[in-house]
Amino acid sequence: MLKFEQVSYGYSLGGQLTPVVENLSLEIPAGQLLCVLGPSGCGKTTLLHLAAGFLHPQQGQLSFQGRPITGPHPERALVFQDATLFPWLRVVDNVAFGLRQRGVARTERRRLALQMLEQVGLAATANAWPMTLSGGMRQRVAIARVLALQPAALLMDEPFSALDANSRERLQDLLLQLWQAQRQTLLYITHSVEEAAYLADRVLIFGPAPQSLRADLINPVPRPRDRSAPQLLHFCQQLRQQLAQLPCCLAPTILRPHKEFPPCA
């Protein structure tokens, strides 16, 4: 269980604290695939960084599996929009990198890395350099790298948004396949209504503070899902209606300045 309890977080802008997430309470059960949609600038990445332990709330608390989140931990792994692979390491060594940090012996980490590459369909590229891979392949390697560490939670920030439509759909299917096998708690930020409806067990609609959480919807579409099924398209429509009630973009200047939180550390 990933739990937010009355969490508030604001950035200091021009000497004033501007709340981005305000008084958010949220429980994400273990193994749930939760997608977050919302206008640009409403605080989705901030939410993810709070869950990762990169940011600390000025008010409230976060916990994972009953323990307070006090900083980053390998049990909660992040995947970014751009696959940030190490260009000086071959693909297999990129995947093995975290295992090496953990002290796993060389032969074993290579075996595990190759196994993960097999799962993401890239065993043949094990000895390639990252720069020789396509964007979609690099993102597969990035996923293999975090999953090799067997995190209990996967935090993904628009991981497939830079890819072409075909690669994006293939990676969504791959992610679902891996998630169904390992059942991590998955917090997934996206701008795509279709992606959220296809992937999620549950979708949150985020809006600007002071009411960060605008809607919390259980996905009624049974798995496995068909992208063109009427029930899925209907759920997309429901999500679009929720989003239509919000501004499409939130510049920091239009976020409401607020002085009640203590200053950011």
Ligand SMILES: Nc1ncnc2c1ncn2[C@@H]1O[C@H](COP(=O)(O)OP(=O)(O)OP(=O)(O)O)[C@@H](O)[C@H]1O
């Ligand atoms: N380090 C920072 N310092 C000051 N303000 C920030 C910082 N990071 C983000 N913000 C502001 O906080 C607000 C929320 O940013 P955040 O990146 O969480 O939004 P988002 O919903 O993920 O946006 P997008 O969908 O465009 O990625 C924005 O107004 C942004 O400008």
